[in-house]
Amino acid sequence: MTEALAPAVTQPAAGSAVPPGDGADPIIINPAPHQMSELAFFLGEYRGLTSDVPDEGPLKVITKTASILDGNWYQMQMVMPTNTETGTVVGWWNFGWDSVALQYVAQWYDNLGSYGTATSPGWVDGHLRFTGEYTRVIIAGGTSGVSEGQVIKSIDDFSFVAPGHLRDDITYLVDGKWEPCGVIDLHKVEAAG
Known part of the structure; x- marks a missing residue:
């Protein structure tokens, strides 16, 4: 008995939430809420340092953030090489707008x-606190x-020291x-070109 071959899979356009397919079953795409523009400063690349970490001093930090799922989320990769056997810590932040509770998440x-998960009401007096x-x-x-480890309650208080200095x-x-x-002190890396 011969098995049928699976149809060829094509990749969706970059940043699209539409899965590959023949289009027979269209998916309704949810446009990004206007509130996401308040988080657009995260997009792109930042480089910087942490404040002193016990037994290590300051650590380098690199963030790279892209818009995903039709702009409904911004996904940030944060990389911090350490001086211990831990090696490089790689984390991901996903930032979005909770359109039900009307807050950032x-x-x-x-x-x-x-x-973990954190929420924010948005910018207040020059601070974005999650x-x-x-x-x-x-x-x-x-x-x-x-x-x-431990379960902690935490606040990440984002603010700008100067344009491009987060x-x-x-x-x-x-x-x-x-x-x-x-503290994590970051400077925006301007795109080449």
Whole structure:
């Protein structure tokens, strides 16, 4: 018995949410909400440093952000090489607009196994604050599947020092008080051409 060959699969246009197919079953695409323009500063590449990390000093940080799913989400890859056996930490932020709760939402996950979700009302007095809860992996368990870490409440407070100079002040809720945890200082990399 001869098996039928699967139809050839074509790739959708870059940034499109339309899956490949013959078009017989059109998918209604949801245009990006206008609120996403408030997050457009994330798009492109930034490079910078963290504040001092215990036993390591400042770490380099590179972010690259692209619009995905017809502009409904911005996906940021954040890369931080460390000076420990942890190696390079790679994380992803997905930023979007929650059109039901009418707030911004950010979801984080990384190669250590950390993850979490935060929300923001938007820009207030020059600050874009995302407040959320995260499972923060401190020492990854690898194949054992057992890591060391903690559940934390955190705020990422984004603000501009100057055009193209972005700062993220990070605080954790410790014993009922918000305490500074570190800063990521980033400069926009202008596209060539």
